[in-house]
Amino acid sequence: MKIYEMSNQQRIDYLLEHDFIDQGQADFLAKKQPLSEDLANSLSENQIGIFGLPYGFATDFLINGKDYLVPMAIEEPSVIAAASNGAKRVKANGGFKVITSPHIMYGQIVLEGSSPELLAKLEKNKATIIESANQARQSLLKRGGGVVSLTFEKIGDDTEVLLGVNTVDAMGANIVNSMLETIAPQISELTGNDVLCAILSNSGKSQLVKVEARMKFSDLQTKQMTGQEVAQRIVRLSDFSKHSVMRAITHNKGIMNGIDAVLLATGNDFRAEEAAAHSFYSQKGYQPFSNWQIKDDQLVGTLELPIEIGSVGGAIKALPMAQLSLAIMKIDNSQELQAVIGSVGLANNLSALRALVTTGIQAGHMSLQSKSLAVSAGAQGDEITEISKQLNQIKEYTLEKASELLEKLRKQ
Numbered sequence: 001m002k003i004y005e006m007s008n009q010q011r012i013d014y015l016l017e018h019d020f021i022d023q024g025q026a027d028f029l030a031k032k033q034p035l036s037e038d039l040a041n042s043l044s045e046n047q048i049g050i051f052g053l054p055y056g057f058a059t060d061f062l063i064n065g066k067d068y069l070v071p072m073a074i075e076e077p078s079v080i081a082a083a084s085n086g087a088k089r090v091k092a093n094g095g096f097k098v099i100t101s102p103h104i105m106y107g108q109i110v111l112e113g114s115s116p117e118l119l120a121k122l123e124k125n126k127a128t129i130i131e132s133a134n135q136a137r138q139s140l141l142k143r144g145g146g147v148v149s150l151t152f153e154k155i156g157d158d159t160e161v162l163l164g165v166n167t168v169d170a171m172g173a174n175i176v177n178s179m180l181e182t183i184a185p186q187i188s189e190l191t192g193n194d195v196l197c198a199i200l201s202n203s204g205k206s207q208l209v210k211v212e213a214r215m216k217f218s219d220l221q222t223k224q225m226t227g228q229e230v231a232q233r234i235v236r237l238s239d240f241s242k243h244s245v246m247r248a249i250t251h252n253k254g255i256m257n258g259i260d261a262v263l264l265a266t267g268n269d270f271r272a273e274e275a276a277a278h279s280f281y282s283q284k285g286y287q288p289f290s291n292w293q294i295k296d297d298q299l300v301g302t303l304e305l306p307i308e309i310g311s312v313g314g315a316i317k318a319l320p321m322a323q324l325s326l327a328i329m330k331i332d333n334s335q336e337l338q339a340v341i342g343s344v345g346l347a348n349n350l351s352a353l354r355a356l357v358t359t360g361i362q363a364g365h366m367s368l369q370s371k372s373l374a375v376s377a378g379a380q381g382d383e384i385t386e387i388s389k390q391l392n393q394i395k396e397y398t399l400e401k402a403s404e405l406l407e408k409l410r411k412q
């Protein structure tokens, strides 16, 4: 039986039988209580409930030679299907090849005023400031991380103190902010200048992930089009997005569909990643995150993106579902998680582009959305499958039609 044809419990059993989860994790999933009341209450203020999102997994990800099932939390019905579909085509051709970089997070202290003497004084005391920042997070040094750079620059009328920190497997927001708030008063005392603010930067420019996927033309063909035609049309649309900001935005949204879903499933800060990704491609006018070309009779896709995440600490540690997601993927470190997230982005992009240049996306989208239309119309249990089936037969995807069919069904 295909995974998408299984019941919810059968999918949990599948994960258990294939050693992706243990019995305790299977029981936890089956209980459908992702967060205890206490935890929910302590994670957010004025808490009145737990907001639900469907949680599932994409299949067929082969990344740097390792197979993954990728947990995703998302309300858009086609995203997991699109990720799996894209991943399957890449897997048949050797899988995703990913290169990651060390995990450097930056933080800024804005010091009021600037002068050559001030900059010289800061330079002279650089080693002491670095030492002090490292002392604020001694455990980081033990894990192989710590401050990797410290620079001073006049920006406008003020001075920027820019601290670069290798945060190893942590996303690093708390680490960098603690370091900055430790050294800011010391710098102020040293220079006599006031500190305007001390905060990390979500730039992500030193957390770049490069993903490559390639496939034979024959893995792209549809009933109406040869694989070569599909590949050429994908390249053409990819090129178009470099010249049209209107298109680049939507191209990138499709990539973030997959990326955000994994970020949510792993308890990562999706706002930070959105800021990092879009700003990286806005330096010289807004650009698409990925590029598709034909090389050696193959379609080759590349994606280069800052991926600002962690695999330990913060909400990732606190949220049981995030821990479960990492366990399902058997993630060893943050760079491995970055590799998975980048690959998912490119897989979703591939599926979107292939659909767009062939049948259009509505056919696939709407047939997947028929179930949620049925639920919105009030269908329950078996009624959901029946109404969805009828909507797919008549291909009229409106709430009115779903309600009308449900009324008819209940009268029968």
Ligand code: MEV
Binding pocket: 076, 250, 251, 252, 253, 254, 255, 257, 352, 353, 356, 361
């Ligand atoms: C829909 O959520 C995402 C797409 O619009 C992406 C794209 O146009 O590339 C299909």
